[in-house]
Amino acid sequence: MRSESEVPFSDNPFSIPIADRVKRLPPYLFGKINKLKYEKRVAGVDVIDLGMGNPTDPPDPLIIEKMTEALSDPKNHRYSVSNGIANLRKEVATRYFKKYGVRLDPDSEIVTCIGSKEGFSHLCLALMGPGDTAIVPAPYFPIHVYAVALAAGNVISLDCREPDKFLSNIAYTCQHLYPKPKLVIVNFPHNPSTTCVEQDFYDELVKLAKRYEFLVISDFAYADICFDGYKAPSFLSSKGASDVGVEFTTMSKGYSMAGWRVGFCAGNQEMVRALATIKGYYDYGLFQPTQIAAIVAMRHCEAAVESVADEYQVRRDVLCDGLERIGWELERPKGTMFVWAKIPEPWAKMGSIDFAMKLLDEGGVAVSPGRGFGEDGEGYLRLAIVENVQRLRQAVRQIDRCLNKSAVTAES
Template sequence: MNPSNHPAAASEPFSVRVADRVTRLPPYLFGRINKMIYDKRVAGDDVIELGMGNPSDPPEELVIEKLVEAARDPRNHRYSKSNGIANLRREVAAKYFKKYGVRLDPDAEVITCLGSKEGFSHMCLSLMGPGDTALVPTPYFPVHVYAVALASGNVIQLPVTDSDKFLSAIAHTCETLYPKPKLLLLCYPHNPTSVVVEQPFYDEVVRLAKRYNLMVISDFAYADVTFDGFHPPSFLSSPGAIDVGVEFTTMSKGYNMAGWRVGFCSGNRQMIQALATIKGYYDYGMFQAIQIAAIMALRHTDAAVERQSQIYQSRRDALCDSLARIGWEDARPKAGMFVWQPIPEPWRSRMSTMDFAMMLLDKGNVAASPGSGFGPDGEGYLRMSLVENEERLRQAVRQIKACLKEAEADYAGAPAETAAT
């Protein structure tokens, strides 16, 4: 008798048993908002999207032309190297020397990544394991926590908004925790809060890292988007930084190449080698035509990157000025693609940040990321991106104002027992 035809076998449902690393992940907190955005757009509503930092401007034309030219070369359709072609790594090293005064060996201290998010995740996989602990700033960009979790590591979250207290918390945790933390993650300009630091902060980080044998990863994704003459420092510019850590950079923001997935990891050669080992098992590198076009961007588009920062600064001012006119706090950032906006009273006390964001989307057709999606310390804030043009940003604020006016009228007209809840 064929066992597959047995009635008992046919009635037993097949069970998919996913790995513990997957079940440890929490539900995706932005799922409700993304579904509502989709449903509204299907229904024909014009939703102004201020949630995701997805650049809406194209790369420079010469970069696109180089991509097309390189894509027509049959040699570029072969497998590439997972650590990136040599000329691209040399351009990264050249940029670090020109902009930050940092000397890097392009063969041993630079590696390309499929975007910095992939590189960071694989770096965690190469450094972390069961029982290992990473120190992560909070509020946090989700991958900063969950890449550690996927590598079976533990996370201790340290508040990021006060830099001096953050440094003190690093020292205190290293003094009191056993086993001591293995990894420190930094992210400046910070996502989502846009907090920035100066070079002495990194000098102290290096001192702490050497004292407590703490490896450091600097996520420098917003290095190229800066305002009002501010120039964010590189972690690698601090003396001794290359002895203790690495830094991730990306071409997604300032170069408008988000979908191209071009990122880099630079710094400590042992950490770079560990990442290279993992990547050697997981991928064959990015499409070589993209790498060749990225070389053109690094060599020839510095002025365009500066112009793009000016565009984001104008958008920042349009959004923040408009919000100030309706009574919201001026939360103007010095760098990055986001405004970390406190929710005004009485709404901050009346409802959760998620409910407030859902109300703006439902009634005002404006999508913003609720701060609680970046951890409990984000409660009471919205992260608003600068990817829309100035007029769309002003229109978004007009719609927010109308939405809140309508909601206030509904709230005032509700029965006392309902309003109290």
């Protein structure tokens, strides 16, 4: 009998058994575009990136100053509490009352997240399991689908671009699906389509939730980025909303603190407690100096938030004016940091991924193809208004030059 040391070594590759939850994830449709964008930048090409909603503006100097001060305190470098320090949760409650008239208990109805995306994903893990179904708005922001899939849940996507029809389809699905959906996810102002709603939408959603006994998660990421006098309503402002759901907010957009990863979950006590339980196992909370700076931001920088929204409105107008001038069809958004534009003829037959690749390869402008947000996004592009007005005007010129050159070449 041979010893283990005498067993011949095999050159066959070792098999890595990836978990089924990872195998369930679909291919990453932005991969080709990101690869080409990277290659062009390495080659020295100045790509104008309107693909990702990544703010390019810095936070208010007061926020940075407070962060710097907090970094000097040795106590702030220890583990923090996973649900967020008390004073930060109190500020969230104060802001909700001032802005939306919603009263929240900072101890039981608010938890701080490492960005709202982390909180949303972990809440899906706390709520969903095999056999559970979630309704998500379509075209969909990818994490709304992937977080449910990673939690072993099933997804039904319903077009949300006509809000009344979206509500009707939610009711129809609840009436005809067994078991009924456990969760409905909403996201208004909507990423990517920029669709907005009024308070009566949430009033009706709460009624449906109670009638059909489903939970609600409102992704309110673009609460602070609204235009032309429009004020995005909070789900929690509707009567009975806290009985059936929660809302996620973030400081990434309005406060230009995307990389700081500061988000919040507020609303139903049981859902907040479930999220806090998951977070208690997974993390030690947000870096405390970041939380302290976030307190100062909410106390003293509301004017800066309004200024950020005003700047995005100027950029929206510059980009929309330019695209309309060269013949594109679109609706001016009332919220978000995006423009949702229909691919112009005769290019629509290319498909949104190939068209986006063309704009990047031949025009030096990166955009997000609508197909990356599901089948309902096909035929559209999402353009982020994160660059300054000069860069946005240049982007339109480069797009126009790219398409006109192609048209001339095709005709010849």
